[in-house]
Amino acid sequence: MNDRAGPETVVASPRPPTVRPGYAFVLWIALPLFLLGLVATWLAVSDPLRAFNNGAPPVERLTFERRILDNTGIHLRVRAGGSEPITIAQVQVDDAYWTFVQDPPGDLARLATAWIHIPFPWTLGEAHEVRVVTKTGTTFDHEIPVAVRTPEAHSSQLVPQAVLGAFVGIVPVAIGLMFYPVLRGVGAQGMSFLLALTIGLLAFLFVDSLEDALELAGEAAVAFQGHVMVVLAAIISFLLLWVIGRRRGTPTGLGLATAIAIGIGLHNLGEGLAIGAAFTAGAAGLGTFLVLGFTLHNITEGVGIAAPLVKEPPPLSAFVWLALLAGAPAILGMWFGSLAYSPQWAALALAVGAGAILQVIVEVGVYLWRLDDRWKSGAVPVSVFGGLVAGLSLMYATAVLVKV
């Protein structure tokens, strides 16, 4: 019976909070930092890691980030990785040593970049293999599958790129939004279906973005730890947009549509970067079929944006802004992609897009949950199930179109 305080039991009262003077507060911050400094100094001075040094040469890594083919030859931007600076000794093209100029010259520190200019007479439409040989004799290969002149990043290119960006970004979203009058005619069941459809297509985009981001991250310099970066960026963008979106409670109507548009816009930014980069890489043959397929694929995005607006019609101008919000980033992406492209930036953009899309999926899901009280009986409404399947299938089907 010692769980009851008897008269002889002395209950220790919590000590009254003492007001610590300011210097003590500073001391408790300074002391651990001081110890950290001490440990770091010891590590640097005594070098205990030396014991682990078995004389193995430092690991070298080199990533090829950009390639330009023009009438002066081949130009490659490389980024160093690994534990120690890399010294580029020689360059081979198609198993032959070639003169080259490194800019800037000298050793490449970890994560530093340099251009390698090779006066190589490449052959239109044929494959070439560039091999960089470092001081240690380690080789790094870069394949040029089809040699074509790299379109010059020229101000005159900005307009045609914007036209194409608008075509694959803004136009399909706008077309999707034009289904709005039709959508307004649907009842509660139809509404559930539409929202579930939106979730389905967003889920497809989420997986697609994440997959592309991870793939691009794999091409970036290893030191960036691309895969970790992608996951982190996705989580942070998800949380950030979650906090912002929830400032005024659960978003509905125009608020929710805007959130969806932002998520899709970020996704399109990443895709734009990739397309722009493809142009820079000389992938001339994007082709009518692919552009049309891509456009068709993006129309469903417009339907998704329009769905939350069915119950709360916004002013007409809102549709214009939503289309721009979701589609215009494709143009920006194309510009950036063709001017200064590195795989890690495209991966980052796609990862942020994935996080944003995930946030929108949650918001639409919450909205859908509250819209339909049939959930309370524990049943999954057929319209919701149908909408999800339809959304995923639609995206898949149009994706097949662009998958050659």
Add this chain to the structure above:
Amino acid sequence: MRNWLRETVNRRHLLWGSLATASGFLIGGAAATGQSSHAERGSAPPYDANGAGHHGAHGHMITVGDVGNARNGFDPTSLLTDWNTGVVSSLPDGRTLRTFEIIGEDKEIEIAPGILFPAWTYNGRVPGPSLRVTEGDRVRIIFQNNGSHRHSIHFHGIHSARMDGIPGAGEIGPGEEFIYEFDALPFGCHLYHCHALPLKRHIHKGMYGAFIIDPDPARHPEQADVARSRLLGTPENREWQEFVMVMNGFDTNFDGENEVYAVNTVAHHYAKHPITVIRGRPVRIYLINVVEFDPINSLHLHGNFFDYYDHGTTLTPTLRTIDTVMQCQAQRGILEFTYRAHETGLYMFHAHQAEFTELGWMGMFDVVEAAA
């Protein structure tokens, strides 16, 4: 969606896409793709850098920079002619004894400008010293292994099993010493190399060198003149311009293929530092192939033809008037030619495997008039 971007980057889609572009079907027109049409490209060559800044006999297809000979401790130009005849003494029976001291050591060498190779060497150089003796001499080689692995010296020539330089017969561990001794037979252009296992690695790491046995004129009375012209130090021999060329290669990234090909180790050395040849005097090359990972190597002479003595074991040519000779690994021979009837200038020589040429096995003779 990125996959389709990748898919587009191949020939089929390039052509297909161009077709679509040409048909004007792409909305926004051809300009929207940022590409000029194929027809326009056809009229303008995709590349014109060769027109400008073309320098040297090999244009831009050459290594950049030069190798630090001081750091390496040997200069490929002097490797051509620095015969090592050993310490000469007489045996009780009156025969000549030549004693050589060779040290095996690990050493990082520069095989092309800026490319360092962790080599295993004889006397700190690749190829090892060019040993030159006379037919019938007694040869004694004191081999001290200061390297990190077991090594040996296997001489091509006639010797006893005990002196073969193979595991169990002359292969020694780090810090050990072994003395090889045999008579110099037969005369010819031979080589020596490490025969420790794994063989490929020990050879391509740099453990090989030339072993030349000059014919003894007294043993070949019917061709004494020819023999005397080969015998180092005779007046007849002094007329000749003799060079030793060891064709080798280096696998720097352990993929079983050579990243660097050369003659006497340094890629493009004789392209950047042509070998001076006096126009009026005959040229004799002791050519040895030790290239690893490729079954054959070759030498092709520009603007000239040569007589060839397979293995150098005959005093009459085994091939006459050829301009290209092929050698299997460890095959070697003697080339004889002259530029007497030629203009002065730079005459190229190289492996006629274009790949070897382009990866460093290419050089030049600079044919000049004799100084007055």
